[in-house]
Amino acid sequence: MAKPESELTWQDLEIGSIVTEPGNASQYRTGDWRSQRPSHDFTKCIKCGLCYIFCPEGCLGQTAEGYFEADLFYCKGCGICAQECPTGAIAMQQEEE
Amino acid sequence: MAQRLGMEVSVALGEAVKLADADVIAAYPITPQTHIVEHLAELVADGELDAEYIPVESEHSAMSACLGAAASGARTFTASAGQGLELMHEVLYVASSMRLPIVMAVANRALSAPLSVWGDHSDAMAVRDTGWIQLFTENGQEVVDQVLCAFRIAEDRRVLLPVMVHLDGFHLSHVIEPITLPEQTQVEQFLGTNQYPLPLHPDKPVAMGDFGPPFIYTETKWAQEVNLRKSKEVVLECWQEFGRTFKRHYQPVEGYHSEDARVLLLTMGSFSETAMAAIDRMRQNGQEVGLIRLRLWRPFPFSEFRRAVKNAELLIVLDRAISFGGPGGPVCSEIRSALYNQEKRPKIVGFVGGLGGRDITVDGFEQIITRGIEIGQTGSEQEFEIFGVRE
Amino acid sequence: MPNYTIFVPRLLTKRENFAPGHRACIGCGEALAVRLACKAMGQNIIVVNATGCMEIVASQLPYTSWRVPWIHTLFENTAAVASGIEAGLKVMMRKRRIATQEINVVAIAGDGGTADIGLQALSGAMERGHDFLYLCFDNEAYMNTGIQRSSATPFGASTTTSPAGKVSIGQFSWKKDMPAIAAAHNIPYVATACPSYPFDLIEKVKKGLKVKGPAYVHILSVCPTGWRCATELTIKIGRLAVETGIFPLYEVENGRYKMSLKPDKLRPVNEYMKLQRRFRHLSEKTIKQIGQRVGEEYGKLLEKVA
Numbered sequence: 001m002a003k004p005e006s007e008l009t010w011q012d013l014e015i016g017s018i019v020t021e022p023g024n025a026s027q028y029r030t031g032d033w034r035s036q037r038p039s040h041d042f043t044k045c046i047k048c049g050l051c052y053i054f055c056p057e058g059c060l061g062q063t064a065e066g067y068f069e070a071d072l073f074y075c076k077g078c079g080i081c082a083q084e085c086p087t088g089a090i091a092m093q094q095e096e097e
Numbered sequence: 098m099a100q101r102l103g104m105e106v107s108v109a110l111g112e113a114v115k116l117a118d119a120d121v122i123a124a125y126p127i128t129p130q131t132h133i134v135e136h137l138a139e140l141v142a143d144g145e146l147d148a149e150y151i152p153v154e155s156e157h158s159a160m161s162a163c164l165g166a167a168a169s170g171a172r173t174f175t176a177s178a179g180q181g182l183e184l185m186h187e188v189l190y191v192a193s194s195m196r197l198p199i200v201m202a203v204a205n206r207a208l209s210a211p212l213s214v215w216g217d218h219s220d221a222m223a224v225r226d227t228g229w230i231q232l233f234t235e236n237g238q239e240v241v242d243q244v245l246c247a248f249r250i251a252e253d254r255r256v257l258l259p260v261m262v263h264l265d266g267f268h269l270s271h272v273i274e275p276i277t278l279p280e281q282t283q284v285e286q287f288l289g290t291n292q293y294p295l296p297l298h299p300d301k302p303v304a305m306g307d308f309g310p311p312f313i314y315t316e317t318k319w320a321q322e323v324n325l326r327k328s329k330e331v332v333l334e335c336w337q338e339f340g341r342t343f344k345r346h347y348q349p350v351e352g353y354h355s356e357d358a359r360v361l362l363l364t365m366g367s368f369s370e371t372a373m374a375a376i377d378r379m380r381q382n383g384q385e386v387g388l389i390r391l392r393l394w395r396p397f398p399f400s401e402f403r404r405a406v407k408n409a410e411l412l413i414v415l416d417r418a419i420s421f422g423g424p425g426g427p428v429c430s431e432i433r434s435a436l437y438n439q440e441k442r443p444k445i446v447g448f449v450g451g452l453g454g455r456d457i458t459v460d461g462f463e464q465i466i467t468r469g470i471e472i473g474q475t476g477s478e479q480e481f482e483i484f485g486v487r488e
Numbered sequence: 489m490p491n492y493t494i495f496v497p498r499l500l501t502k503r504e505n506f507a508p509g510h511r512a513c514i515g516c517g518e519a520l521a522v523r524l525a526c527k528a529m530g531q532n533i534i535v536v537n538a539t540g541c542m543e544i545v546a547s548q549l550p551y552t553s554w555r556v557p558w559i560h561t562l563f564e565n566t567a568a569v570a571s572g573i574e575a576g577l578k579v580m581m582r583k584r585r586i587a588t589q590e591i592n593v594v595a596i597a598g599d600g601g602t603a604d605i606g607l608q609a610l611s612g613a614m615e616r617g618h619d620f621l622y623l624c625f626d627n628e629a630y631m632n633t634g635i636q637r638s639s640a641t642p643f644g645a646s647t648t649t650s651p652a653g654k655v656s657i658g659q660f661s662w663k664k665d666m667p668a669i670a671a672a673h674n675i676p677y678v679a680t681a682c683p684s685y686p687f688d689l690i691e692k693v694k695k696g697l698k699v700k701g702p703a704y705v706h707i708l709s710v711c712p713t714g715w716r717c718a719t720e721l722t723i724k725i726g727r728l729a730v731e732t733g734i735f736p737l738y739e740v741e742n743g744r745y746k747m748s749l750k751p752d753k754l755r756p757v758n759e760y761m762k763l764q765r766r767f768r769h770l771s772e773k774t775i776k777q778i779g780q781r782v783g784e785e786y787g788k789l790l791e792k793v794a
Contacts, residue, residue, distance in 0.1 A: 120576060120579045120580060120583065120585075121572060121575050121576050121579060123571075123572060123575075147579070147582065147583060148579060149575035149576070149578055149579040151571055151572065151575050151616065152616070153568060153571070153612060154608060154609070154611065154612030154615075155608060155609075155612075157564070157565060157568070157609075158565060158567075158568035158571075158608070158609050158612055159568075161561065161562070161565035161568035161569050161572065161609065162568045162569065162571045162572035162575070163572060164559075164561050164565075164569050164572060165536065165559070165568070165569035165570060165571065165572025165573035165574075165575075165576065166572035166573065166575055166576035167572075167576075168559055168569075168572075168573065168576075169534070169572070169573045169576035169577050169580070170576065170580060170585070170586070171575070171576035171577075171579060171580055173572075173576070187562060188561070188562065188565065191561050191562060195561070290585065291585075297534045297557040297558075297559055297573060298534075298557060298586070298591070299531050299532045299533065299534070299556065299557060299591060301557075302554070302555060302556050302557045302558070303557060303558075304547060304552035304554050304557075304558045304559075305558065305559040305560070306537075306547070306559050306560035306561050307547040307548060307549040307550070307551070307552060307560070308543070308544060308547060308548060308549065308560075309549045310548060310549070313549050313550070317549075
């Protein structure tokens with residue numbers, strides 16, 4: 001969105017307030033929510049992708065080598081990935097200030 | 098060659114929807130609209146109208162299915178009345194605020210309790226604020242004509258709003274009247290095809306129906322209001338084009354001997370035709386009375402209405418609905434509001450009558466006008482007069 | 489069921505049609521379920537969403553998390569709106585107003601919007617046989633409005649309108665069997681699913697899409713906020729729901745029941761319930777009664793399979 005939402009006028013709205021930019025909510029940094037963050041030990045990662053499957057945000061992506069890593073822009077720190085990882089490659093740590 | 102035939106108005110309405118080549122009809126039966134949806138079912142069953150006929154399980158679902166159909170870009174129609182219109186109440190607001198071009202015929206019916214299948218305008222008045230374009234009709238020909246216009250107005254890119262065509266339950270829906278159905282080719286040319294600009298389709302994903310927090314809700318409502326007001330231009334344009342094509346002319350406010358009348362009666366719906374007979378009779382007796390008929394109800398035709406009453410000294414408004422504990426008739430209170438700031442305005446006297454299918458004869462209208470003139474001179478303690486109640 | 493875990497990255501589309509950046513709670517099982525369903529559904533869909541958690545978290549003006557066509561209108565009319573879209577597309581393709589192509593209509597609603605206020609519209613749509621897929625995301629209460637009970641709230645659960653108190657044990661009725669109601673409409677496909685079994689869920693959603701006519705998939709959505717459990721246990725709790733027999737996984741294809749997973753022995757229900765503070769007020773006696781009833785219901789289900 002070009003304009004910040006608080007500056008939108010009635011004329012900026014599409015007919016019926018239809019939103020025509022698919023997925024534009026993805027600019028919202030849900031990563032600001034978390035109080036703990038996942039840390040990845042790639043020596044244990046077997047690239048199974050279970051963390052990717054089970055993440056409610058869908059924010060696990062693959063590094064160039066194929067290891068799975070959380071995108072901290074979106075990661076809310078729920079801990080599911082750490083809980084479900086079969087090799088214990090992910091651990092949750094307190095989020096820094 | 099278009100023929101003039103005697104037809105039941107509901108059936109003629111169905112034929113109009115067929116001429117318009119509607120795509121989706123979501124139908125739930127309720128007296129006195131049943132003949133409309135029944136005839137449409139026959140037309141679809143016989144292959145005369147190629148449409149998807151959805152026999153929904155309630156009026157709420159009827160209007161909801163219409164939302165979906167219109168959002169996918171289909172030409173959409175439904176009909177209801179009374180309790181049915183009330184059951185879909187919340188959906189009506191959604192249809193207009195989401196700018197979905199749906200056409201609905203309403204066979205105006207009284208609201209329970211007590212249960213009444215008979216005609217009055219209480220169902221229409223209950224949905225005044227829903228943001229729909231609303232038209233009232235006087236006779237069967239008008240019903241057909243306005244249904245056709247409704248599709249054109251609703252689907253116009255400048256409008257994209259749902260349109261309600263009101264016809265009096267039983268008094269119009271169930272009577273046989275002489276009606277000329279236009280030719281199919283003429284209608285096709287007049288209506289064109291529905292080109293909804295942002296339909297739901299995987300080729301161009303859109304999100305419809307986001308929620309609106311306080312920071313934006315006002316803007317969405319103002320946009321809606323501006324759009325509804327501006328749609329009046331399109332209504333007038335449509336009627337002009339209709340007049341050129343089909344040689345029948347419609348105005349938002351129509352007068353009958355109203356230019357020079359000192360006393361005006363205002364009616365809506367089929368009562369207008371009976372009132373005209375009363376006007377004729379009274380004028381023969383030398384009284385300077387006239388009639389104003391409101392055809393366009395929403396958006397309210399402020400300028401046309403003010404022009405129509407500017408020479409009158411007394412305006413008698415007949416409401417066919419009652420707003421309990423308030424100023425009486427909803428139409429009368431809107432009339433008063435429309436004229437309040439005018440420098441020169443007539444005295445206004447409000448009557449409520451014809452509730453629950455109670456007929457008002459030509460004599461009755463004479464009585465109303467006479468009594469209205471009386472109140473205009475002496476004033477009244479009451480906010481309004483109820484006509485025809487046995488006390 | 490087959491174990492595809494090693495091949496996950498290669499089997500699923502990477503595309504997220506329910507884009508990250510949505511405002512679901514931390515650890516939301518429903519958001520995960522929607523995300524997984526999206527993996528199954530592809531691009532050629534139109535989503536009809538009821539008012540509820542998934543609608544609110546994904547659609548604050550002027551944004552949307554959805555990358556496929558999406559419409560939300562009201563709370564109780566999802567199936568009716570879906571009927572209208574399905575009919576509209578059908579007739580417009582028939583009249584050649586739009587190109588003929590496969591476009592699946594998918595209805596998404598919560599347990600309240602399905603089993604309570606939305607039941608009429610769903611029943612009507614199923615009876616009329618519209619070709620659409622209905623996904624019920626069941627987090628067992630009206631979560632979006634603040635954890636109020638619905639007919640899908642399990643017996644004994646504490647919610648804000650069925651709170652555990654001095655003279656109440658919480659929810660006083662047994663969970664409404666919504667899949668059975670769907671199956672009673674004789675629709676071609678009914679299934680239950682849980683995101684803890686992701687590939688089973690994906691397969692079922694795919695099957696539902698392929699079927700001609702109404703398809704209904706009931707998806708358990710663990711809600712850490714409303715069930716009051718730790719956010720990292722969403723998957724584990726979903727697994728336990730299945731393994732205790734509380735939420736069995738099965739399909740009903742043209743009236744034939746088929747279990748998706750049949751544990752040799754059901755785990756004690758307490759293993760599932762002790763992880764959720766919505767049950768913590770229940771006495772051992774009540775939990776035992778619940779366990780017995782779960783066993784009975786499970787037995788009745790198995791009989792349908794035979």
